[in-house]
Amino acid sequence: MKFESTSSKLLDDAVEEFAKLPGIGRKTALRLALFQLQRESEEVNMFCKSIFDLKDKIKKCKICHNICETEICEICSNSSRDETLICVVESIKDIMSIERTQQFNGLYHVLGGVISPMDGIGPSDLNIKELMGRIEDNNIKEIIFALSPTMEGDTTNFYLYKKLAKYDVDITSIARGISIGDELEYTDEVTLGKSIMLRTPFDDERL
Amino acid sequence: MKFESTSSKLLDDAVEEFAKLPGIGRKTALRLALFQLQRESEEVNMFCKSIFDLKDKIKKCKICHNICETEICEICSNSSRDETLICVVESIKDIMSIERTQQFNGLYHVLGGVISPMDGIGPSDLNIKELMGRIEDNNIKEIIFALSPTMEGDTTNFYLYKKLAKYDVDITSIARGISIGDELEYTDEVTLGKSIMLRTPFDDERL
Numbered sequence: 001m002k003f004e005s006t007s008s009k010l011l012d013d014a015v016e017e018f019a020k021l022p023g024i025g026r027k028t029a030l031r032l033a034l035f036q037l038q039r040e041s042e043e044v045n046m047f048c049k050s051i052f053d054l055k056d057k058i059k060k061c062k063i064c065h066n067i068c069e070t071e072i073c074e075i076c077s078n079s080s081r082d083e084t085l086i087c088v089v090e091s092i093k094d095i096m097s098i099e100r101t102q103q104f105n106g107l108y109h110v111l112g113g114v115i116s117p118m119d120g121i122g123p124s125d126l127n128i129k130e131l132m133g134r135i136e137d138n139n140i141k142e143i144i145f146a147l148s149p150t151m152e153g154d155t156t157n158f159y160l161y162k163k164l165a166k167y168d169v170d171i172t173s174i175a176r177g178i179s180i181g182d183e184l185e186y187t188d189e190v191t192l193g194k195s196i197m198l199r200t201p202f203d204d205e206r207l
Numbered sequence: 208m209k210f211e212s213t214s215s216k217l218l219d220d221a222v223e224e225f226a227k228l229p230g231i232g233r234k235t236a237l238r239l240a241l242f243q244l245q246r247e248s249e250e251v252n253m254f255c256k257s258i259f260d261l262k263d264k265i266k267k268c269k270i271c272h273n274i275c276e277t278e279i280c281e282i283c284s285n286s287s288r289d290e291t292l293i294c295v296v297e298s299i300k301d302i303m304s305i306e307r308t309q310q311f312n313g314l315y316h317v318l319g320g321v322i323s324p325m326d327g328i329g330p331s332d333l334n335i336k337e338l339m340g341r342i343e344d345n346n347i348k349e350i351i352f353a354l355s356p357t358m359e360g361d362t363t364n365f366y367l368y369k370k371l372a373k374y375d376v377d378i379t380s381i382a383r384g385i386s387i388g389d390e391l392e393y394t395d396e397v398t399l400g401k402s403i404m405l406r407t408p409f410d411d412e413r414l
Contacts, residue, residue, distance in 0.1 A: 008265060010260055011261060011274060013261070014260075016257070021239050034300055050220045051224070053217055054217050054240060055246075067244070069216065069217060092241070
């Protein structure tokens with residue numbers, strides 16, 4: 001549906017641009033555009049500048065492809081982290097999620113996506129060669145797969161597993177099971193089934 | 208609550224700016240900033256430019272304070288509209304709403320707000336003098352108040368009514384009553400009470 005246009009092309013253009021953002025519909029886009037219109041010019045300039053700078057100045061870490069403002073990201077250049085451990089994630093957002101848990105002290109490797117033939121994303125579009133390079137050039141002991149438990153994530157896990165089999169590294173995957181706080185009654189069958197198959201020795205210290 | 212910062216100041220700044228928009232929380236702000244990061248530079252430039260241009264180039268109509276790209280807005284410069292009728296609204300958003308109904312063929316006057324002592328908005332902050340000027344300089348027959356049925360809207364209506372009493376114009380207000388499609392059972396008491404007080408002669412042609 002083409003949204004009825006406002007009386008101004010400039011406003012239409014701004015609404016159009018806001019509506020391209022994920023999760024922003026036409027009504028919200030109009031609200032955001034009108035909000036910009038009634039703000040002080042200085043505030044709008046700061047808004048535009050922050051986004052422009054973000055795109056213009058931010059770099060990808062040469063090692064793990066995390067975002068950074070220098071050549072090497074804060075995590076890769078932090079000597080207190082365990083350099084023998086690499087956690088493979090889909091995107092930088094996942095790094096943020098895992099960092100928030102404060103349960104991981106190794107390094108990361110951002111694939112930049114998962115294998116998804118439907119979206120035209122093949123293995124060559126991902127940073128897989130770079131991962132293999134890191135394993136070859138460094139003393140890596142363990143690679144942890146931390147991709148989403150979707151079909152695409154599993155396909156990518158499987159592909160990576162085959163590719164990395166030739167190296168002398170442990171390959172592990174983050175645990176899948178019932179989320180903490182979930183009730184069995186409402187857990188979907190596949191997750192519940194997997195959680196039985198992948199049961200772990202009972203350890204009261206982990207509770 | 209200060210949101211935990213990401214590893215990049217540039218990203219933090221962009222998240223901060225997105226989070227200043229109405230209805231955008233920290234999580235959404237992060238999602239929008241990361242979305243900008245993975246877009247093509249050209250797309251991000253277009254986004255920034257559209258907002259910058261919106262703020263930089265858009266003008267207020269010298270007559271009614273609607274937005275426009277010239278001196279006089281499309282509605283005021285449209286000779287097929289009834290120039291004896293002025294509908295007083297709070298903001299340009301209300302003009303869009305009324306225009307969408309296609310039930311009004313007069314002109315508008317944007318007050319730029321409503322009287323709200325709590326927010327420090329007094330009569331002098333609104334375009335009231337300009338409205339009086341229009342009545343004095345033109346052959347206006349009717350002024351329609353179309354402010355929101357809130358306490359602030361009613362206060363503003365009352366103030367305007369007193370100010371405009373000295374002119375030879377009809378002063379009307381948009382009808383208040385039960386919304387089309389609403390059920391009596393679920394209508395609040397104040398609205399239902401008003402709709403009885405303000406009952407209109409039954410006219411089967413208006414149904």
